[in-house]
Amino acid sequence: MGNATQPIEMAGNGAPSAAAPRDHFSQIAANWSYFGPPLRPSPSDTAVVQRAVARLRAGARTVVLGLTPEIVGCDWPADVRLTAVDHSPSMIQALWPPARGPKNAEAIQADWCAMPIESGTIDLVAGDGCYVLFAHPHGYAALTREVRRVLRNGGHFTIRVFLRPDEPESLADIAHAVAAGEVGSVHALKLRLLAALHGSSGDGSRLDDVWQAWKKLPPLPATLADARGWTAEEITGIESYLGMAARYFLPTLREFRQSVGAHLREVECAFSADELGERCPTFVLTRDD
Template sequence: MQQTVAEWAAPRSSQPMRSLLLGVTPDIALMPWPPTMSLIAMDSACGMVRSVWPGDLPGRRHALCANWSSLPLPAASCDIVLGDGSMNCLRFPGPVRALAESVHSVLREDGLFLLRCYARPTPCERPEDVFTDLLRNAISTFHHFKFRLLMAVQQTPEQGVCVNDVYTAWARRHIDVPALCAQTGWAPETVRTIDLYQGSATVHTFPSLPDFRSVLDDLFEEVSVSIHSYELSECCPTLVMRPRRAGCLSKGTR
């Protein structure tokens, strides 16, 4: 994201620019920004803003609580919009499409939409496959295990996955946590983070990359897709897109 923003901004360095961050991801907020570009971050969860945001800088960056599907910004007022898993927080496809329409509205015609998607692989693995790898010590971190299990438990992107269902799948296996920690070297408190899923109504969605494209292609032209080399990066593609002009919108948006 940093490289893409820098390359886009270089020929425009003499003019003020605005970027919008969907969420309050600290690593994105703290990355080096072009000197004439300001950053505004928006998240509907005010608690996330208070606990995660690295702080406002007058004239440079600030955060506020807002609904992504109805962004409180004028039309064509942003040069760059960025999101890290932002669409995975929404139900598919309706709310995902509403966010795409909202982003399209606030982007300038020559702007860019940078989105890292958490995309379910095709074909998707089964929960039992994930537990098999867990017990044979073939998963590097417990967070990678949870990520894989979330995607494996999901039946369809339209249904998404309730995190309580993931906790139930975990609890049914009666995993010996001390033995697991001794085998993997993971800290018990890290493994116990899955207990936070118990009783939660939170739902995440993991469309496949073709599913994401089926919604985004109506409004955006894909410039590039990047898949890096870290573990599970094949499930975390970063899309760079530019808005389609009004006369070139795909049939589904007319």
């Protein structure tokens, strides 16, 4: 494990950049193995990252935002230098060293908005869903600026982003879809609830509001859950949102492009064919001085 730095929770304009507390993920880590796509990357999402990894030059320096096993476990060039950056000591303890990853990969405890990494030195930064934890627009801008700072000119940033649709769904729409068997997984249901509740109790979506909305849905008969492959553990996983004041921020596609486009150039925006793939594209962006 490398350096430890103090987390920075403020964006440059003095506004809070992060909307979830530092121990947020360790509070839900006990249930993390029961999270699945779209809340975790699917094989087709990971394939986009793998293509960027395959293009790396010999001796490339790379940064992973977080410890996402699907990213760290990509097929990296043998001589790559990979640094995983995560601000939570308990998450690092739980997930590091990884089951699969490049030789000599290191994890450092630091904030993504203040990485102890020299400017202009990184060939690839990769992350999954990281923006959702930042307030929009100032937190989003703070993260993009820091990623741009560490990238060398021509370096790439792969990031899967959770979006809300242009046309919001209502909770009644979602209840109908559940009853009609049109929601394939409890993870997709969570993402739909998060998007539907966006802005309903302030900026972003408060996790406790998602839990409250889930409790008001018509209960799923156990047999129906079984028939769809929803396990009891996955279903109770949503219980971890109970009482959580943390907020997730889901921009529209246009809002995300506007925010990130001020700092990085878009090379690719890949939508998977998986459930809600249209709401979770993986972007490949580049620093283009």
